[in-house]
Amino acid sequence: MFCPTKRLFLENGTKTSQIFDHLSHVKPLKSLPVTYHLPTIYAVSTGINIKSATALIRISGSQSKYIFSRLTRKKSSELIPRKAILQNLYSTFDKYRKNLLDNSIVIFFPHPNSFTGEDVLELHLHGGKTIIKSVLNSIDNLKNYDTDKVKNNNIQIKYAEPGEFSRRSFLNGKKNLIELESIKDLIDSETEKERQNIIQNLDSQTRNKNISNFKDWRNVLIDNYSELTAVIDFNEDMEINDINNILRKILTNFEELAKNIKNFNERVLRSNFLLDGIKILLIGSTNVGKSSLINKLVKDDVAIVSNIPGTTRDLIEKIIEFNGWKLILTDSAGINKNLRSGKVLDEIEKIGIKKSISKLMGTDISLLVVDGSQPNICIDTEVLKIIKDNNIPFIVVVNKFDLIDTNKLHIIKNQIISIFNTVGITKTFPIILISCKTDYNIEELYTELTRQLKTIVNIDSKDPIRMSYRVQNILREDIIKNLDDAINQLRLILSNNSSDEEGDAVIICEVISEVINGINKITGESVGIEEVLDTVFSKFCIGK
Missing domain, CATH: 1.20.120.430 (tRNA modification GTPase MnmE domain 2)
Known part of the structure; x- marks a missing residue:
C-alpha cells in the first residue's frame, strides 16, 4: 500500500x-440569466406553413421588451407580467406610419419566472400565413434598426435554431435534460x-x-x-x-x-x-396464414393473401397501436425447407427465407404460425433453435381452426410439443388455436399477446423510467x-x-x-x- x-x-x-x-x-x-449576453431569439411555436385559427410567436431574451415597444408603439412599462392583453401590432419598416399587421393577444413573462429564464414575450396571432410572415419580417427588421440617438446600437435579434428555447432553459437552470x-x-x-x-x-x-x-x-x-x-x-x-x-x-x-x-x-x-416499439415477427411455413393474421392484427390488407405457397417473398412491416402499445409487425417469407426439400428454391425465395431468419434474431416476440388442418404439423427446427438460443418469447398460433376436426385437437398439440422437445424446449408455452377466416379465438390471442407485452416492458412496475x-x-x-x-x-x-x-x-x-x-x-x-x-x-x- x-x-x-x-x-x-x-x-x-x-x-x-x-x-x-x-x-x-x-x-x-443573480439578477441576470446566464444567457443574457446572447441574441434575443424568436420563432413560430405553432405550424408556419399550415392554415389555422391561431398562431403563436415566442420571443426570448433581453430585447423582448424592445420588440414589444416597436411592434405596438407603446412603452414596455405597459406590460403586465403574466397577463394577457389585446394589442395592435404594426410594421417596423416605417416608424412614422402605422401599418397594422394584426390584432394580437400579448403575454409577457419576465425573467427569471419564464420557461427559458429570460424575458419571454408571446404573440398570439390569427393563423393566416401572410399574417405570420409579416410579423416575423417586422421582428427580423429590428436587428438592423438604428435609434435616433445611437447609430448601430448592436441590437442582437435572430430567428431561433431548433431547440434553442429549451437550450436556454437548460443553461439558466430552469429545466434539466x-x-x-x-x-x-x-x-x-x-x-x-x-x-x-x-x-x-x-x-x-x-x-x-x-x-x-x-x-x-x-x-x-x-x-x-x-x-x-x-x-x-x-x-x-x-x-x-x-x-x-x-x-x-x-x-x-x-x-x-x-x-x-x-x-x-x-x-x-x-x-x-x-419509444422504439415492440418488434413482433410472424414466422412459419408457407401458406399457413401469416399474411391473413397480420392483416387481422393491422385491420387492413397490407399483405397479399392467396392459396399459392410462397406468396410473401419479402418482409412486410407495419407499425400499429395495439391496446396502447406501439407494435412493429413483420410478415415474413414462408420457411418450408423440410416439406420442400425436393424442390429447388428460386433466388427470391432463398433471399426471403434468409431475411426471415435474420429478422428473427432481433425480434422481441415471435408468433409461430402453423396450419392445424394439415395431417402433419410443420415447424422448422432451425427456427426453434434460434428461439431457444436467444431466449425469444413466443406464441404458437394454430390457424385454420375452421378446418380442424375437433376430435384431433389433442393430437395437434402433442405433435407441436414433441417438435419443441426435439430442440430442448421443454417448458410450458402458449398454444392458441384461431381461425383468421371466422375470427375464432382472436381475442384469446390478443389477451396472450398483451400478457407477454406487459412481461417484456414490465409495465406493472410502479414507476417505469423513461429517459x-x-x-x-x-x-x-x-x-x-x-x-x-x-x-x-x-x-x-x-x-x-x-x-x-x-x-x-x-x-x-x-x-x-x-x-x-x-x-x-x-x-x-x-x-x-x-x-x-x-x-x-x-x-x-x-x-x-
Whole structure:
C-alpha cells in the first residue's frame, strides 16, 4: 500500500483541489440569466406553413421588451407580467406610419419566472400565413434598426435554431435534460402507453424522484472523492492501515453505487420499448396464414393473401397501436425447407427465407404460425433453435381452426410439443388455436399477446423510467463505464498489484470527476471547489 509524502501539489505542480477546475463554472450575477449576453431569439411555436385559427410567436431574451415597444408603439412599462392583453401590432419598416399587421393577444413573462429564464414575450396571432410572415419580417427588421440617438446600437435579434428555447432553459437552470427531452418525447409520442409513461415522468413527484437519484449518486461520489483527495494530500500522519481502511470503504461505496446505477439503467432500457416499439415477427411455413393474421392484427390488407405457397417473398412491416402499445409487425417469407426439400428454391425465395431468419434474431416476440388442418404439423427446427438460443418469447398460433376436426385437437398439440422437445424446449408455452377466416379465438390471442407485452416492458412496475437516448448514452459512457474503471483501479491498489499506487489514486480522482461531470450533464448542476473543500475539512482533522 502506498504512503506518499505530505504535499499540497501534484507532480505537475497543480493543487489537488484544482482537479475540480474543469467542473467549476463561473456563476452569473443573480439578477441576470446566464444567457443574457446572447441574441434575443424568436420563432413560430405553432405550424408556419399550415392554415389555422391561431398562431403563436415566442420571443426570448433581453430585447423582448424592445420588440414589444416597436411592434405596438407603446412603452414596455405597459406590460403586465403574466397577463394577457389585446394589442395592435404594426410594421417596423416605417416608424412614422402605422401599418397594422394584426390584432394580437400579448403575454409577457419576465425573467427569471419564464420557461427559458429570460424575458419571454408571446404573440398570439390569427393563423393566416401572410399574417405570420409579416410579423416575423417586422421582428427580423429590428436587428438592423438604428435609434435616433445611437447609430448601430448592436441590437442582437435572430430567428431561433431548433431547440434553442429549451437550450436556454437548460443553461439558466430552469429545466434539466430529463425534463426537456421528456417534453420532446411527449410531442413525438405515437401511442397511449407512450404518452402515459412520459406524462408520469413529467409529473413533479416522479421527476423529483429521478433527479433525487442523480443528486444522491453525485453526493456519494463527491464525499468519496474528497476522502481520496485527502489521502493523497494529507497523509504524513496517517498509518498505512488507516489508508487501507479508507480505500476499502471507498471501494465498498463505489461498488454499491455502481449496482444501484446499473439497476436504474436496466429499468430505463426496459422502458425503451415504449419509444422504439415492440418488434413482433410472424414466422412459419408457407401458406399457413401469416399474411391473413397480420392483416387481422393491422385491420387492413397490407399483405397479399392467396392459396399459392410462397406468396410473401419479402418482409412486410407495419407499425400499429395495439391496446396502447406501439407494435412493429413483420410478415415474413414462408420457411418450408423440410416439406420442400425436393424442390429447388428460386433466388427470391432463398433471399426471403434468409431475411426471415435474420429478422428473427432481433425480434422481441415471435408468433409461430402453423396450419392445424394439415395431417402433419410443420415447424422448422432451425427456427426453434434460434428461439431457444436467444431466449425469444413466443406464441404458437394454430390457424385454420375452421378446418380442424375437433376430435384431433389433442393430437395437434402433442405433435407441436414433441417438435419443441426435439430442440430442448421443454417448458410450458402458449398454444392458441384461431381461425383468421371466422375470427375464432382472436381475442384469446390478443389477451396472450398483451400478457407477454406487459412481461417484456414490465409495465406493472410502479414507476417505469423513461429517459432519452442522449441521457442513456451519458449513463452508459460517462457514468457506468468510468465508475467501473475507478472500481477496478481501487481493487488493483488494494491487491498490492499496482506499480504506481499514488499515480493510480490520482487517476481514480480524475475518472470520478468524469463520472460527476456525466451526472452534471443530466441535471445541469456544477461542482465548485468550495463544495469539495467543505467536505474535506468537515471529515478530516487537518491540524491534528
